[in-house]
Amino acid sequence: MLAITVPDNYGAVIGVALGAIPVLGFIHGGITTSLRKKAKVPYPHCYATIEQCKENAKAEQFNCAQRAHANFLENASQTMLFTLVAGLKYPQLATAIGTAWVVLRSLFLYGYVFSGKAQGKGRLMGGFFWFAQGALWGLSVFGVGRELLSW
Template identity: 70%
Template sequence: MVAIIVPENYGLAVVVALGAIPLLSFIHGTVASSLRKKANVPYPFCYATIEQCKSNPKAEQYNCAQRAHSNFLENATQTMLFILIAGLKYPNAATIIGGAWLISRVAFLYGYVYSGKLQGRGRHLGSTFWLCQGALWALTVFGFARDLINI
């Protein structure tokens, strides 16, 4: 039998990973959905065509929102996992870095969709989320690798 000792501040890491990140996912979906009708993109199509983007500026904005949401979904699951695992050993660091990841993702969404920069170039405003993901990965891997090799 394996016992997992949960540190005192672990609840904050859980709130970020299982509360705030899913909430931001919902916001991403709401933003993309709200722009779909304005872009005149019917279901089941995920993106507006080049022709639609040329004739309707809302179509490109919708594409940016859809891509921002897809990118979020591509990265959220692993980030949630890293926060939950790293939080077992480093709850404060995992919570703070997870919070920074969230702020970066909000900036990414805003920059991608609302900055007015063509082809979603405003997304670079929030590209620091990569650093946060790397830090969470490092906390997860190296934090537990030390225990495994008894350094």
């Protein structure tokens, strides 16, 4: 039988992984939905065409929001898992890095959607989220590896 003991301050880890990250997902979805209406992109189409973007600036902005949201969804679940696993061994560090990831992803979203930079180049202002995500992955692997080696 395997027993997992969580540190006393694990609640903050849960708050980031299962609170802040999903809330940011809802924010992404809300922004994307509101811009879909303004861009006049009907369901089930995921993106505005090049022609629609030339005719309506909101269509290009919708495409940026849709791509930012998709990129978030591509990375959120693993980041939540990395935060939860890393937090078992390093709760303060996992909380801090997870929080940094949320802040950087927020900047990524803002830059991508609202900066007005062509071709979504505003997303680069939050692109450092990759470093936070990599750090969480490394902490997870390192923490679990240390535990496995100690058996």
